[in-house]
Amino acid sequence: MIDFYTFATPNGRKVSILLEELGLEYSTHVVDIRNGGQSTPEYLAINPNGKIPAIVDHDGPDGKPLSVFESGAILIYLCEKTASNLLPVEPRARAETLSWLMFQMAGVGPMFGQTHHFLHFAPEKVPYGIERYSKETKRLYGVLEQRLTDCPYVGGLTYTIADIAIFPWVDKYEFQGVELKDYPHLLKWHGELKMRTAVQVGMAIPPA
Ligand SMILES: N[C@@H](CCC(=O)N[C@@H](CS)C(=O)NCC(=O)O)C(=O)O
DSSP: OEEEEEOSSHHHHHHHHHHHHHTOOEEEEEOOTTTTGGGSHHHHTTOTTOOSOEEEETTOTTSSOEEEESHHHHHHHHHHHHTOTTSOOSHHHHHHHHHHHHHIIIIIHHHHHHHHIIIIIOSSOOHHHHHHHHHHHHHHHHHHHHHHHHOSSSSSSSOOHHHHHHHHHHTTTTTTTOOGGGSHHHHHHHHHHHTOHHHHHHTTSSOO
């Protein structure tokens, strides 16, 4: 059994989509990050960095409970645990998938997150912040559009955790002030992934 600690945000939903894709048994615990749920001693014992998502696998590799935090690490851990081809084994495909997963972790997540902040949550309007992060967000959309012009999926030839990590962020395109129709390959990819049952179920966990 896996305990899944999350909130209704793109980083949490990467993990709920994968848990659904893998058909794993899990129990969801909502950590209310608006009210300091991420900073309690109990939660910091699971994720010392005080952010969602995190998991506790009660059937860890040595049979003992294991905490895993950072969404990218959780995606890799769960694929390795289940020997899932959502993280390919073949070295070239695996390296490409991990490159694009890290692109999500280091680029898409932090930069789109700043765009959300400056467009919607900053206590005052900061034109420099809006301009800086909106420009970088659109540049990253361009990188994804080019990748999907060359390959059917972000990681390469098959659907992988690189797609799963990116989908919940691209799904917020309107919130980022982005017109998805300006990126036709990304629009098609988004539409295809949205049809997957695991994506639909995972995107609703926890409800907004
Ligand atoms: N790199 C981390 C980012 C996690 C993250 O930023 N989580 C946000 C919600 S999307 C959070 O918990 N924020 C609460 C806080 O910063 O106090 C990951 O991918 O797991």
